[in-house]
Amino acid sequence: MIAELGLGALWMAAALAVLQLALACGLGGEQGRSLRTIRSVAIAQGLLTALSFGALVWLFLDSDMSVKLVAANSHSQKPWIYKFAGTWGNHEGSMLLWVMVLALAGAVIASLERRIDEPTLGATLGAQAALALGFFTFLLLASNPFERLDPAPIDGRGLNPLLQDPGLAFHPPTLYLGYVGLSVAFSLAVGGLIRGEVGPSIARAMRPWVLAAWILLTIGITAGSYWAYYELGWGGWWFWDPVENASLMPWLAATALLHSVNVLAARGGLRAWTMMLALVAFSMSMVGTFLVRSGILTSVHSFAVDPARGSFILALLAIYIGGALTLFALRIAHVREGAPFEVVSREGGLVANNLILSVILGIVFVGTLYPLLAEALSGEKLSVGPPYFDSVASPLALVLAALMMIAPQLRWRRDRQPLLRRAAPGVLVAVTVLVATLLLAPDIGWLPRLGLAVAAGLVPASLQPLVGRSLRRTPLATWGMALAHLGVAVAILGMASDSAFTRETLSAARPGERINVGPWIVDFQGVRPIAGTNWTAIEAELRASKGGGVAVLHPQSRFFSEPPTTTNEAAIDSSWNGQLYAVLGERDEAGRWQIRLWWKPFVTLIWLGGGMIALGGLLALLGRLFRERRQRIRGEEAFA
Amino acid sequence: MSRALRFVPLAVLLLFVAAVAWRISVPADPKVTSKLIGQPLPAFHLAAMVPGKPSLASSDFAGGGPRVINVFASWCVPCVAEAPLLLELSRRGIPIDAIAVRDRPEDVAAFLDSHGDPFQRIGSDPESRVQLALGSSGVPETFIVDGQGIIRYQHMGPITPNDLPQMLAQWEQVQ
Numbered sequence: 001m002i003a004e005l006g007l008g009a010l011w012m013a014a015a016l017a018v019l020q021l022a023l024a025c026g027l028g029g030e031q032g033r034s035l036r037t038i039r040s041v042a043i044a045q046g047l048l049t050a051l052s053f054g055a056l057v058w059l060f061l062d063s064d065m066s067v068k069l070v071a072a073n074s075h076s077q078k079p080w081i082y083k084f085a086g087t088w089g090n091h092e093g094s095m096l097l098w099v100m101v102l103a104l105a106g107a108v109i110a111s112l113e114r115r116i117d118e119p120t121l122g123a124t125l126g127a128q129a130a131l132a133l134g135f136f137t138f139l140l141l142a143s144n145p146f147e148r149l150d151p152a153p154i155d156g157r158g159l160n161p162l163l164q165d166p167g168l169a170f171h172p173p174t175l176y177l178g179y180v181g182l183s184v185a186f187s188l189a190v191g192g193l194i195r196g197e198v199g200p201s202i203a204r205a206m207r208p209w210v211l212a213a214w215i216l217l218t219i220g221i222t223a224g225s226y227w228a229y230y231e232l233g234w235g236g237w238w239f240w241d242p243v244e245n246a247s248l249m250p251w252l253a254a255t256a257l258l259h260s261v262n263v264l265a266a267r268g269g270l271r272a273w274t275m276m277l278a279l280v281a282f283s284m285s286m287v288g289t290f291l292v293r294s295g296i297l298t299s300v301h302s303f304a305v306d307p308a309r310g311s312f313i314l315a316l317l318a319i320y321i322g323g324a325l326t327l328f329a330l331r332i333a334h335v336r337e338g339a340p341f342e343v344v345s346r347e348g349g350l351v352a353n354n355l356i357l358s359v360i361l362g363i364v365f366v367g368t369l370y371p372l373l374a375e376a377l378s379g380e381k382l383s384v385g386p387p388y389f390d391s392v393a394s395p396l397a398l399v400l401a402a403l404m405m406i407a408p409q410l411r412w413r414r415d416r417q418p419l420l421r422r423a424a425p426g427v428l429v430a431v432t433v434l435v436a437t438l439l440l441a442p443d444i445g446w447l448p449r450l451g452l453a454v455a456a457g458l459v460p461a462s463l464q465p466l467v468g469r470s471l472r473r474t475p476l477a478t479w480g481m482a483l484a485h486l487g488v489a490v491a492i493l494g495m496a497s498d499s500a501f502t503r504e505t506l507s508a509a510r511p512g513e514r515i516n517v518g519p520w521i522v523d524f525q526g527v528r529p530i531a532g533t534n535w536t537a538i539e540a541e542l543r544a545s546k547g548g549g550v551a552v553l554h555p556q557s558r559f560f561s562e563p564p565t566t567t568n569e570a571a572i573d574s575s576w577n578g579q580l581y582a583v584l585g586e587r588d589e590a591g592r593w594q595i596r597l598w599w600k601p602f603v604t605l606i607w608l609g610g611g612m613i614a615l616g617g618l619l620a621l622l623g624r625l626f627r628e629r630r631q632r633i634r635g636e637e638a639f640a
Numbered sequence: 641m642s643r644a645l646r647f648v649p650l651a652v653l654l655l656f657v658a659a660v661a662w663r664i665s666v667p668a669d670p671k672v673t674s675k676l677i678g679q680p681l682p683a684f685h686l687a688a689m690v691p692g693k694p695s696l697a698s699s700d701f702a703g704g705g706p707r708v709i710n711v712f713a714s715w716c717v718p719c720v721a722e723a724p725l726l727l728e729l730s731r732r733g734i735p736i737d738a739i740a741v742r743d744r745p746e747d748v749a750a751f752l753d754s755h756g757d758p759f760q761r762i763g764s765d766p767e768s769r770v771q772l773a774l775g776s777s778g779v780p781e782t783f784i785v786d787g788q789g790i791i792r793y794q795h796m797g798p799i800t801p802n803d804l805p806q807m808l809a810q811w812e813q814v815q
Contacts, residue, residue, distance in 0.1 A: 276649065279649075280649065283653070287656065294660075294664075296660055296663050310664045311661070314660055318653070318657045321653050322653055322654075322657075325649045325650040326650060328646070328649070329646040329649075329650060332646060365652075372659050372663055373659050376658075376662045536742070538767070559742060566768065586767070586772070587769065
């Protein structure tokens with residue numbers, strides 16, 4: 001019954017999306033009343049979709065093997081948390097999660113949005129309903145998550161063991177919330193373009209959604225990077241895998257949007273750019289999700305290719321993005337550009353930020369799709385890997401970081417103050433670090449060297465906007481910006497330190513042997529078999545010492561029986577100045593074990609920086625929301 | 641923003657859609673095969689898995705006729721489904737050897753008791769080393785090896801009734 005309840009709720013939600021779209025299109029004479037109707041339809045649609053998703057979660061927790069999706073992706077012996085996560089660890093479930101977040105986001109704007117005029121809100125809710133409708137149709141016609149299986153099997157087939165990790169259970173939903181949060185920015189841009197109302201009010205309505213989506217994407221990407229680092233056992237934190245790029249591309253667009261939406265909200269400028277970025281950011285979410293879910297590109301996380309489903313989503317994508325971009329091309333001429341500004345100004349800095357981020361986005365987009373294009377045009381199979389991305393994207397990222405040392409201190413419209421004095425602290429620190437690395441570590445590459453210097457300079461520069469003002473009076477959004485920019489500096493320090501100073505050894509050792517890596521002396525004590533809830537493993541014991549303390553590491557080679565898969569569980573010892581990372585490989589004919597060790601100085605700064613960026617975003621979001629609330633209360637008081 | 645520039649994003653999208661539509665209509669070859677097909681078996685020597693049944697080594701495949709190697713485990717559910725089809729192949733006179741992966745003698749013996757025993761030799765591969773050397777990534781998998789010890793065919797996953805004609809055709813070819 002639960003499965004039928006979920007399916008019924010999904011059909012009803014789809015019907016409401018049709019109604020919502022029809023009402024929005026016919027929004028004519030009785031504006032006020034039909035907008036009230038649209039609002040309640042959107043809320044009901046959101047709740048029904050949530051009910052449908054709740055039913056699927058129930059079926060997974062209950063291990064109801066008569067449902068095809070549960071039988072294919074779950075197993076009764078699995079810990080409950082993975083049964084729960086199994087709900088979205090597959091194609092159908094993840095699409096249902098996607099559409100639920102989309103519908104709930106629609107419900108939230110329908111019930112809370114008061115900043116934009118009613119016809120624009122109507123058009124926005126129409127756009128949101130059109131988006132949801134496409135995905136409802138897809139679920140109901142091409143990938144029904146509630147399909148029954150007759151006869152029901154005795155037990156299920158399990159969940160990919162690589163995905164059996166508590167961090168990963170909550171990684172996809174975080175990214176999805178981020179992706180779909182951008183759908184609201186997309187719908188607002190479409191609504192604004194349709195109505196010709198592109199101005200500060202749209203930007204203010206868009207801003208909290210963009211910020212929230214961007215915070216979640218930042219958390220998702222940071223967590224995903226750490227997951228890849230400790231779970232995949234290859235010792236790296238970014239591989240430029242198509243799936244990683246799928247989340248990085250919307251993040252880059254959202255980062256640019258986050259900055260330009262402020263210009264539009266505060267100064268009425270950058271109208272065309274902001275609308276463009278709002279369309280591109282969500283388009284990248286759709287493209288990314290499509291690439292991941294269709295298995296079009298070869299990746300560690302690809303789900304199986306299904307031509308019928310692939311063409312369906314591709315058609316949706318072409319209609320929505322194509323439609324929005326056509327609308328943009330036709331309507332943008334009618335949008336007046338906002339207040340003028342000079343090159344050296346806060347706006348000028350933000351334009352530069354937008355351009356650099358857009359170019360990086362273009363580079364990643366081209367690199368991700370190039371293998372596909374090349375094969376389509378010449379039949380040649382090739383792959384684009386880290387060397388391309390690192391060598392092209394990293395210098396641009398450094399230019400952007402260098403720009404961050406001065407841009408946040410510029411004034412709106414025009415800035416005639418001497419720049420050098422304000423840039424001095426950052427430049428001084430950067431030059432000092434550059435000279436220090438030349439003297440102390442002459443062998444490292446130029447890119448990591450410049451990375452260390454620029455990032456070090458960005459540390460004082462990020463804090464400068466807080467200097468000389470009353471800290472208690474400083475708006476929360478300014479604190480947020482300073483913290484996020486400081487986070488960027490910290491993350492770059494981690495990345496540069498990792499690529500400059502990492503030490504690696506691969507050895508074949510017998511129990512009792514000793515291995516050196518960086519400052520560490522590692523004694524290989526031996527191996528033993530151990531068993532977990534649904535796996536068995538061979539575990540090594542390594543005693544690592546450096547000066548005083550001793551750390552014991554237990555890397556495992558883990559084996560899951562359903563479905564049969566081997567995974568390497570890296571063992572990591574963290575200290576204040578870096579991580580010792582150990583992976584157990586195979587045993588050779590002579591009885592020696594392959595042991596791979598890395599000493600990674602300050603690598604943890606990468607994720608600490610990511611966390612600081614997200615926290616900075618959160619402070620800015622809270623600051624904006626509090627301020628708006630205060631202004632509204634004040635407005636209401638003045639009115640009364 | 642100039643007129644032509646406004647249509648650039650649309651053009652990029654069309655290019656993307658065209659490339660992906662091409663990939664959907666001309667799917668990439670999804671079959672992952674062992675790089676060892678056409679190559680000699682890697683050298684290995686596995687201890688006997690169950691009492692009364694010979695051990696298995698790569699030297700067993702040199703000089704005789706063609707043979708089949710089945711990689712299986714008693715804990716593997718698809719292997720149960722596959723068991724009757726292996727019995728069928730063995731009934732047709734095809735010699736089958738097995739590599740039991742990460743298994744215990746008593747479990748294998750129980751598996752053979754309840755699902756039939758088509759195997760002439762069974763080697764024990766407790767750490768999957770030979771399995772991985774064969775380019776096999778999961779259980780069950782089945783290889784056809786010719787009289788010179790060259791791997792000629794690899795079947796991934798359980799053999800189903802639909803796969804039987806293909807298996808037999810491959811077997812005819814190596815004769």
